[in-house]
Amino acid sequence: MEDLEVLRRAFEVGALASRREIIMGMQRFFVARLFLVGLLAQSALGQGAIEHRKFPPLKGPYVKLTDNFRDHTNFNVETVRGMASARDGTFYAINTHGSMLVWFADGNPEPAGNWGTLNNPVSLAVFDQLAFVVGGTTHALAVHDRFTGEILSVVSLPSEPGDLVIDETTSIAYICSQAENVVVALDVSDPYGIREIERHVVPGEAPRFLNLDTHPVSGERVLIVAPMLSGNNTVPRRGRSGVHVTLEAATGDIYNVSGLENGGLPDEDLIVLPLVGGVRPAQLSSGREAGTLMLEHARNPLTGEYWALTVDLHNDIAGQRGESELRGIFATNALSIFAPDALSAPRDLPDRIIDLDDEDPFTAGPQYSASSAVSFPYALTFVPETSSTLGGWGFIASSTGDRVAVLDPNGNRLGTLPLPAGAIPRDLIVDEMATSLGVYCWGTNEILVFLLADLTHPPIVLALGVDPTPASVKAGRAIFYDADPSLDGHVTCASCHVAGGSDLLAWKLSGLDDDQKDIMVTQSLIGIQDTPGYHWREERSVREFNGAFVGLLGHDEPLDESPGSELDNFVDFLFSLQPHANHEQSRRRVLDDAITPQVFRNGLSGSAVRGQDVFLFPTVLERPCGACHLPPSGTAGVSVADGALALPRAQTFGVAHLRQLNHRDQDIVVLSDPILGPDDVEIARGGFGLLHSGVVPDILAFAQGFKAFTPQQHADMAAYMHQYDQGTAPAVHxxxxxxxxxxxxxxxxxxxxxxxxxxxxxxxxxxxxxxxxxxxxxxxxxxxxxxxxxxxxxxxxxxxxxxxxxxxxxxxxxxxxxxxxxxxxxxxxxxxxxxxxxDGDGLGRQAEASLGTDPEMTDTDGDTFPDGYEVLHGSDPLVANASVNDTTPPVVAPGFPWLDHTAATFAKFFIECDEPVRLAVEASVAGGPTHQTMVRQPARRHTVVIQGLDRSFDGGVQNRYVATIRAIDLSGNETVSQLEFEMLEACRGIEALVVNDLQWVRTTPMGNTLDATAEILVEFERDAPFQLPAPGQVVVAQVFYRTDPIDPWRLVSNVNSTQLRQDFDIRTIEEDGAITVQEYNVLPGPFLLSPPTDAQGRTLITFNVPDPGVPPGGALELRLGIQAVLERSPGHTPAVPVFEYSSIEVWSMPATASEHRGVEFAF
Structure with a gap:
């Protein structure tokens, strides 16, 4: 125990030289801690019922933290309410990207003023002489004098605020928090004494849009809230374990529970809250079954009907299993309309739902066209009923279609206003006189003003000012939010990865028939740069997701992969996305037990400080949680086996990072239905919780899955995970x-x-x-x-x-x-x-003024060189130059490059230079491959993550890398630096196998038949120079065909081969020593079983495929797909094959390169 305290103190003072020492320390103290915890556990069990005891709150440092070091950090704050008109005719807007409040007056398109405000403002309201600005990254409300721009007061807000509305009759402002799921009411009558009056918990996830409403029947004034991630009444059905069950039973399914007696989940899409002074009823009035993602909503001033924009997601299509079956059709962009008397009782249903993409609903069948689709309908506004001709007309902004749809008062489509490419409209406003429509274009950072008297007239352009987002990130952002290239223009990445995050739903995305999977919850793309690999199984690099543009979204072509083009820009955008800080942690960025004082569902309070110890030190498990969920991100970049699913390709899962858990930790609903199981089932309120399948309802339930820990340790670990750092300091907000x-x-x-x-x-x-x-x-x-x-x-x-x-x-x-x-x-x-x-051009505001350069443009003369760079090297920034006379290499700042941390498969470092540079990084280990990482967007400060590195191994095999970093300035001058770092060991308890080579050695086509032989190399999961062959392994393969590149692969059932078997058996040694032999049914046959691999790990598969039948115009392709690598059991023969159950989890499909998981032949 003395040694343990020494290690603990070393953690606290940061005395350990590396996290390798931490891991070694964990292993060193395993025996002593196991003995001690075993005694404590026995003592606790002997006490009978658990008694809740309060502990004095503790504070302590995080063992390891990380940050992102850049010139510009992208929190991807999507504007909610970007424009406001004052009664005197002046017009205000926020520049979300540039963190400015902008004032327009007298109809002049040039700003009358622009003033600094909170970082990344998200919403704006004008009231009396004041402008109220809600910060999207600064979690606060700023009150500006709207004529001078001066900030009169600032009030802190709950995390990730969204919409802002002000009840002018009472001087009360209502603001929602998308992270904490609350609405706060503030008295704003005195700008110097703003105070919070009430706080309402919203029973839904991520409320973004608010509307102050007067009910046309009751006359009651209320606040209507839309939880953006409202769910769609679907829940996970767990798969069954065992080799004898079928594929359909083994993999989970998605079940719609709206037909249950109690209506299933709450699924409340619109929630009615009382205003300040009102009484909150026991059950709130609400609207349900309107859609899955709830966006702006308002009451039509002419008809009294309530309109709500929505994206309805289709993750429960009957019979659907594969990704290809969802191609371009997994979402409907809709307008849900409630009758005037609705929303006055719980769970009201829409009167009708209109498919906004159907450009002619009066013609039978949907009439779809990408040029008119209203994808991701985000913003809504109406012409006031006072207009004699246009009263009640509605305008809907298609945020991923770059257009505005025009609808009559009944919701019928009248026309479309086209917007510039990449506009990404986020807000709409009609002036009180009903003369103009303002469109807030978040993507191009401008406002377009259309005249209602002539909507065909070119709009007036109001520039919002500088957008400091790097050029490649802007270009990638435009791709992420562009639905037009998708099938019928319906969907984008953002349809499910909402704002870069997650829709909180599970999907069935098997690669039929070759790559069967379990159901999988949409993962967030925020903060993924330093959490490789990607997808739940970690089988893809981020660049390999390019296939989803064709296969899932329905593009005709994948993104251009040439250097510096579409795919590079898209990746730059993804890697720029950063999470907000964890709202459940201390602003001082320490573990603080006083912040999580609640009693968990097991009746105990948790200590985050003690929870970190339980998480990081070996106790009752051979390895601690932190050996795999390695701080600071929560992942070591490795995969582990999940023994519950006897499907080799779906057996291995990446160790998920622990960021943004607070967004998936929801209230619990208990459901009863035979399909879900014989007992009551705890379900996350939105349908899906933690793990890849969403079957674990909350963080405590995840901790309780580790039965060896005591109930107090479960509570402590849950408290620690509630405060897990996101890689962003809370003080950023x-x-x-x-x-x-x-x-x-x-x-x-x-x-x-x-x-x-x-x-x-x-x-x-x-x-x-x-x-x-x-x-x-x-x-x-x-x-x-x-x-x-x-x-x-x-x-x-x-x-x-x-x-x-x-x-x-x-x-x-x-x-x-x-x-x-x-x-x-x-x-x-x-x-x-x-x-x-x-504008990031290297010149300050005063220097720009004296030189005459544009302070809102990086490159005033358009010659590709930033203004400051030209001035520094004697060129005129107002005259285009083909080159700049710069022969001086960039200077790397003292202390850089700085290694932030390493894991098992990646390393993260920071670098700063005295001028903008691109980076070319090469990392290699002696005798092994070289890994290249390119950073093409020039900047002074960079965060770089080198991915795909080779881990170290037990037994003293250490992989020590040397990274050569070339910093290249805008004229091609370069400076070279080096970093050395050692990789950590993987946390997997077994040494996995990989297929490291798969290629045809013979292909003899004749018509549409094929005689073929393929050679396969099986090795232990070690890369150069430490490869070891794996002899004696049997490779299980199947043959598939397709006749169109966009079609799924289909199993060939009439393969001819001496290696062919319709089935095989699996031998299982149970915990009590009993041995069972069962037929393997999880995958349907037939199978090709290779001879055992030789001493070099190689084997051959030979087969013949008859003509499967090709339709006219079809192009036949065949695929030999690897399904498993298995170990023979005693008594195994080629005629009666029997394999060990334990070997199902040994082949690591994610660690096998994609080109070695299957090999194809095109006729």
Whole structure:
């Protein structure tokens, strides 16, 4: 125990040199901890019933944290309410990308003013003399003077706020939180004394859109909320284990429970909340069965009907099993219309649902066209009923179709307004006089104003200003949100990966018939750069998802894969996506038991501090949880076997990271139905919870799946996972105002919460606001520069003539009434662009003004060189140049490249240079392959993750890599740096097998028949230079055919071969030593069984395929697909094959390269 305390203290002070020492420490103390915990467990069992005991709350550091270090961090904040009109005719908008409040006046398309506001504003409202801005990344509300832009006050909000609406009759603002599933009500009557009055829990996931409504029948004023991820009443049905069950029984299924006696899940799509002062009833009024993803909603002012936009997802199509069967048809973009008297009782149903993609609903059958589809209908507005000719007309923004649909008051389609490619419209507004329609284009960062009197007239363009998103990320964003190339223009990646995240549904996505899978919940794409590999089974690299554009979305062609083109841009966008911080962790980024004081469902309170110990140190298990779910992301980048499913291709799953668990940890609903099982079943409220199949309802249930732990340890681990760090410091979302009110308190908060974390490298700190200079107010932005040796530093202004000031000096100015600032936390590396160089061209605001360059364009003269780069090297930024006279290599900043962490298969590092650079990285181990990683988007700061590396092994086989990093500037000058790092060991208890070669050695076609022989190499899961052949293994294969490249593979049932067997048996040694032999039924035959691999791990499969029948115009292809690599049992013969059950999990399909899982032949 003394040694254990030494190790614990080493964790706390960061004394361990590497996490390899942590893992070794875990293993070293395994025996002692196992003995101790065993005694404690026996003692606990002897006490009978569990008694809840409170423990004094503890605080402690995380063992390992990570961040992302970039010039610009992309939280992908999707604007909710981007425009607002004032009664005096002035017009306001937020620039979500550029973090600005923009003011337009007198019909002028040029802004009358633009002012800094919270980071990535998401919603806006104008009331009286004020503009209210909700921050999307800064989780706060800023109150601006709408004429001067000055921020009068800032109020913290719950995590990931969304919509904002203000009841002007009571001066109460309502704001929803998409992470905490609440709506807060704020009294905004006094801009300097805003206070929270009420907080409503929303019984649904991710509420985004709000609407203040007066019910046309009852006259009651209410707030209607739409949980964006509302589910569709589908739940998982667990598969059955065992080799004797059929494929349909072994793999899970998706079951719609709306027909149950109690209506199944709540599935409430619209929820009616009382306004402040009202009484919340025991059961809220609601609307259900409107759709799966709920978007903007409002009441038609002419008809009184309630309109709700939705994307309805089809994950429960009868008989569907394969991905190809969902191609382009897995979503319907719809308008659900409720009758005027609806939404006054629980669970009201829509009066009708209109397929928005059907351009002519009066013609039999859907009339679809990509040019008119209303994909992902996001925003909705109406012409006021006061308009004599257009009253009640509706406009719907197709956010992934770049168009606006025009509908009559009954919901009938009248026409379409086309928008520029990549517009991605997010908000619509009709002015009170019903003369114009404003369209907020999030993708192109502009507002288009159409005249209602002539919608065919070209719109007026209102520019919102700079979008600092890197060019490749912008291009990738346009691909992600573009439905037009899909089948009939219906769907995009965003249809399921909502805002880059997850729809919280499971899907049946088998690759028929060759690659059968279990049901799988949509995984989030946010924060995946440092959590490889990808897909639940980790069988794909991120680039291999290109096939889904054709196979699932229905594109005619995959993305262009040439360097720097579509696929590179798409990957850049995906890898840019970063998660918000965990709202359940301390803002100080430490484990804090006081934050999770609730009693869990097992009757116990959990300690996150103790839970980290249980998670990371061996106790009753051979390896701790953290050996696989390795901090900081929660994954070591490896896969493990799941013994429940006797399907070799679906047996191995990647170790899932532990980020964004809070988004999948839902309330529990208990259902009873024979299809789900003989007993009551606990289901996550939205239908699907944790694990690949969603069958585990919440975090505690996941912890309880490990039966060896005590109930207290279950609670402790659950508390720890509730506070698991997301790779983003919570202080990134903090805003603190420093003005004449409460200056000393604010100063201490800034110093304690923001500056302290900036000195640790977790965040950047900036300030924006007013400073009075020579009697004139000036808007300045300031960037905090930490001092050397951990000392407090200074704030550097964006004005050339202003001096650097300390926080204490800024505080004195505020106390004297000379300054008013809002201090913001930002992700590390973001501060310089946010405070000094909004367009990222290397020039500050004052320098741009003196040079005449455009402060909102990186490259004013359009010659591909940033303005600052040209100025630095003596070129004119206003004259296009073919080249710049730069012969100086970039300088790598001191302390860089900096290795952040390694896992078993990837390494993450940061690098900073004195100028924008591209990166070319080559990592190799002696005698092994070289892994190349390219970063093509120039920037000064980069986060790089080298993927696909080879793990170290038990027994002293250490893989130590050398990474050569070439930093290349815009003129081609380069500087070379190196990093050395050692890979960690995998956590898998067995050494897996992989197929490392599969190729034809003979193919003899004759017409549509084929005689063929393929050679297969089976090795242990080790890469060069440590390969070891695996002799004595039998490869199980099947032959498939198709006659069209977009068709699924179908099993050939009439293969001829001496190696052919219709079935085989599996021998199982039970826990009590009993031996059973059963026929393997999980996959239907026939099978080709190879001879055992030789001493070099090689074997041959020979077969003949008769003509399967090819339709006219078809093109026959055959595929030999590997299904298993099995170990022979005692008594096995080629005539009566019997294999060991334990070998089902030995072949690692994900670790086998995709070209070695099957080989194809085209006639």
């Amino acid at each position: 903090v805003a603190i105002q420093l003005d004449v009110q409460g200056t000393e308190v604010a100063e201490e908060r800034i110093r304690d919460l923001l500056l302290r974390q900036a000195r640790r490298g977790w965040i950047d700190v900036v300030a924006t606001g007013r400073t009075t200079v020579q009697g004139q107010p000036r808007e300045l932005r300031w960037l905090y520069r930490p001092g050397p040796g951990g000392n407090e530093g200074v704030f550097e202004p964006d004005g050339i003539s202003a001096p650097n000031l300390t926080l204490a000096q800024l505080s004195l100015l505020a106390q004297a009434g000379i300054a008013n600032y809002v201090f913001l936390g930002l992700p590390p590396g973001n501060g310089e662009m946010w405070a000094h160089d909004r």
